Amino acid sequence: xxxxxxxxxxxxxxxxALVFLFTFTHYPxxxxxxxxxxxxxxxxxxxxxxxxxxxxALIQDDVFWKVLLNNFWFALGTIPISIGLxxxxxxWVNSHLKGKTLSRVAFFAPTVLPLIAVANIWLFFxxxxxxxxxxFRSGLFGLPAINLLGNPDTVLAAMIVVAIWKEAxxxxxxxxxxxQSVPPVLKExxxxxxxxxxYYLRKVLLPxxxxxxxxxxxxxxxxSFRLVDHIFVMTEGGPDNASSLLLYYIYETAFKxxxxxxxxxxxxxxxxxxxxxAIGQFFLFDRKIHYK
Amino acid sequence: xKPLGTLRTGIASMALMMGMASTAFAVDLEFYFPVAVGxxxxxxIQALTDEYVAANSGVNIDAVYAGSYGDTVTKxxxxxxxxxxxxxxxxxxxxxxxxxxxxxxxxxxxLIETDDDKAWLESFYPAFMExxxxxxxxxxxxxxxxxxxLYWNKEAFAEAGxxxxxxxxxxxxxxxxxxxxxxxxxxxxVTRWGxxxxxxxxxxWLFQGLTTQNDVILANSDGNETYFDDPKVAEALQxxxxxxxxxxxxxxxxxxxxxxxxxxxxxxxxxxxTSTGNLTNVRENAPFDFGVGLLPGNKRRGAPTGGGNFYIFxxxxxxxxxxxxxxxxxxxxxxxxxxxxxxxxxxxxxxxxWETEEMKAYTADFAPALVARDQLEFAVAELSTxxxxxxxxxxxxxxxxxxxxxxxxxxxxAEAQEKADAILKDYR
Numbered sequence: 011x012x013x014x015x016x017x018x019x020x021x022x023x024x025x026x027a028l029v030f031l032f033t034f035t036h037y038p039x040x041x042x043x044x045x046x047x048x049x050x051x052x053x054x055x056x057x058x059x060x061x062x063x064x065x066x067a068l069i070q071d072d073v074f075w076k077v078l079l080n081n082f083w084f085a086l087g088t089i090p091i092s093i094g095l096x097x098x099x100x101x102w103v104n105s106h107l108k109g110k111t112l113s114r115v116a117f118f119a120p121t122v123l124p125l126i127a128v129a130n131i132w133l134f135f136x137x138x139x140x141x142x143x144x145x146f147r148s149g150l151f152g153l154p155a156i157n158l159l160g161n162p163d164t165v166l167a168a169m170i171v172v173a174i175w176k177e178a179x180x181x182x183x184x185x186x187x188x189x190q191s192v193p194p195v196l197k198e199x200x201x202x203x204x205x206x207x208x209y210y211l212r213k214v215l216l217p218x219x220x221x222x223x224x225x226x227x228x229x230x231x232x233x234s235f236r237l238v239d240h241i242f243v244m245t246e247g248g249p250d251n252a253s254s255l256l257l258y259y260i261y262e263t264a265f266k267x268x269x270x271x272x273x274x275x276x277x278x279x280x281x282x283x284x285x286x287x288a289i290g291q292f293f294l295f296d297r298k299i300h301y302k
Numbered sequence: 303x304k305p306l307g308t309l310r311t312g313i314a315s316m317a318l319m320m321g322m323a324s325t326a327f328a329v330d331l332e333f334y335f336p337v338a339v340g341x342x343x344x345x346x347i348q349a350l351t352d353e354y355v356a357a358n359s360g361v362n363i364d365a366v367y368a369g370s371y372g373d374t375v376t377k378x379x380x381x382x383x384x385x386x387x388x389x390x391x392x393x394x395x396x397x398x399x400x401x402x403x404x405x406x407x408x409x410x411x412x413l414i415e416t417d418d419d420k421a422w423l424e425s426f427y428p429a430f431m432e433x434x435x436x437x438x439x440x441x442x443x444x445x446x447x448x449x450x451x452l453y454w455n456k457e458a459f460a461e462a463g464x465x466x467x468x469x470x471x472x473x474x475x476x477x478x479x480x481x482x483x484x485x486x487x488x489x490x491x492v493t494r495w496g497x498x499x500x501x502x503x504x505x506x507w508l509f510q511g512l513t514t515q516n517d518v519i520l521a522n523s524d525g526n527e528t529y530f531d532d533p534k535v536a537e538a539l540q541x542x543x544x545x546x547x548x549x550x551x552x553x554x555x556x557x558x559x560x561x562x563x564x565x566x567x568x569x570x571x572x573x574x575x576t577s578t579g580n581l582t583n584v585r586e587n588a589p590f591d592f593g594v595g596l597l598p599g600n601k602r603r604g605a606p607t608g609g610g611n612f613y614i615f616x617x618x619x620x621x622x623x624x625x626x627x628x629x630x631x632x633x634x635x636x637x638x639x640x641x642x643x644x645x646x647x648x649x650x651x652x653x654x655x656w657e658t659e660e661m662k663a664y665t666a667d668f669a670p671a672l673v674a675r676d677q678l679e680f681a682v683a684e685l686s687t688x689x690x691x692x693x694x695x696x697x698x699x700x701x702x703x704x705x706x707x708x709x710x711x712x713x714x715x716a717e718a719q720e721k722a723d724a725i726l727k728d729y730r
Contacts, residue, residue, distance in 0.1 A: 052403060137561050139570045152489040160555030162706050246503050249556045249702035265376045267692040
């Protein structure tokens with residue numbers, strides 16, 4: 011009887027989280043997969059089963075391939091740089107320098123600001139002619155106006171910069187917390203042994219930070235698919251989809267073009283991609299991580 | 303005890319009947335409206351709605367600010383799919399086919415009863431009705447409508463040795479004058495461009511000005527056929543591209559809509575094409591003397607119309623439909639429409655509005671407001687088809703590709719036509 015009752019307690023404790031997970035994660039995911047095999051309902055015409063037609067359309071959709079490639083470059087551009095920067099900033103504000111509170115606040119500020127508001131500020135930075143960047147360019151170097159957002163070759167890079175600026179401070183917080191939990195005796199021991207600072211960083215600190223790096227890198231990967239707010243404000247995916255990302259394209263398909271069946275198909279692709287990436291990261295990093 | 307009991311029942315049933323009666327007379331309407339040009343529009347809508355409700359007891363109108371045009375149509379369609387549509391909404395005129403296709407709106411013809419109603423339906427500018435009617439029925443009533451016009455900086459014109467009161471009237475003159483207006487600094491960098499035709503987000507709208515001037519339309523009135531690969535469309539696009547690349551009178555690349563008025567105020571461009579919705583903004587913020595004129599012509603003068611219409615939603619009770627219809631009739635009457643136009647700069651939808659005392663006083667004080675009206679004579683329907691958002695997205699992508707030089711004009715337009723054909727084939 012005791013065992014049985016404990017079993018009930020267990021489920022009771024789990025149930026709040028389970029209910030939310032099922033309502034907002036598992037159930038929508040399953041219905042999305044189901045919807046991807048149906049046509050889009052229009053007016054009084056209900057959705058009908060069309061098998062793999064949506065997936066065939068997906069393969070032939072050159073915009074899909076373009077946004078997927080964009081997303082690849084966006085991920086490649088944002089993930090390593092924002093993690094690297096986060097680590098550098100964390101090491102910087104963890105050292106005993108003057109004004110470290112001020113720099114902590116400065117580094118963390120972008121995270122607190124809503125991305126929509128921030129995107130409007132960046133829009134001003136990038137504005138050709140009288141934007142901040144152009145004022146520097148023409149004032150200091152006498153260079154001509156540059157239209158970063160209006161050129162398909164530069165627009166994605168401009169979006170990547172905004173994302174890095176937004177994310178690095180957030181990741182820094184995790185690294186900072188991890189750094190502060192590193193026992194000072196390790197540093198003292200390293201000093202006694204005559205190890206250089208760089209050796210200490212490479213052989214002691216970085217391995218100890220690996221669990222944080224795994225956590226941060228999974229978040230960075232998810233964010234590289236999730237962060238699209240600034241695209242709404244700054245480019246709407248243009249010019250000619252040069253700055254459109256997968257999630258933004260899903261939004262357009264579902265709520266602008268009202269192709270809900272096809273949008274479900276795109277979402278399935280996003281789900282699969284994210285699952286593969288998350289699982290891959292666990293396996294890749296697992297061997298290199300020292301959990302205390 | 304018995305009589306008292308009967309009395310009680312009587313009172314109770316009377317109270318019940320009165321309660322039912324009052325719910326039967328009070329009609330609740332939900333009304334979504336978008337704001338595209340700033341705060342004054344929202345206040346004016348709210349004030350007009352309150353005025354109507356005060357004068358018509360028994361009607362409650364809940365005016366809901368629903369965001370941008372895009373947000374509003376998304377909200378209205380989502381609410382309809384969820385079974386709780388608004389009864390009334392202002393939505394882009396070009397979304398008419400989408401709303402019909404989703405079977406959420408109803409034609410006004412079903413609510414027209416008296417000769418007065420018929421006369422009212424005839425009282426709008428035909429240019430605005432083109433986007434409001436299809437298949438012989440009227441689905442939208444013009445309200446929040448605009449058209450693009452040419453704004454020019456008179457000081458810059460004088461400085462360049464041009465007559466400050468004469469804007470370019472043709473494509474060629476735009477190039478000639480533009481070349482004189484371009485100003486460069488000692489490093490050879492351009493500090494003032496001749497003209498600015500914004501192309502971010504929805505380049506098709508202003509581009510439609512060019513195609514109309516080149517005497518070609520982009521889509522048929524049934525909304526199931528586009529003519530993107532017409533040689534005259536290609537010619538118009540080539541002209542737009544050449545303004546930057548060949549004649550160098552316009553900044554290269556995609557030009558941002560939002561920054562355009564600011565660039566004009568800052569003297570970064572001597573002329574700009576933008577909506578009449580900016581009239582009040584320019585009037586208040588331009589630090590120099592400016593002019594407002596018709597868009598220059600080529601084979602003819604021409605411009606698209608734009609903006610929003612009133613739609614009545616099909617899933618409403620008969621009382622609600624009647625009340626919504628009555629409200630639309632009231633708010634588009636000259637007295638109300640004049641208030642609206644003066645507060646926002648939107649073009650008054652019918653000739654009678656321009657004859658009101660308020661409007662006469664307004665235009666006497668601010669003549670540029672008349673330009674929009676005069677241009678309506680040359681205006682055509684804004685590009686609108688079934689699956690409108692998808693078709694215009696395809697077209698916008700093609701325009702962006704040509705403007706940024708990623709594709710040739712012919713290649714981009716041929717591809718767009720092919721994609722539009724694929725999307726529209728089910729509607730033919």
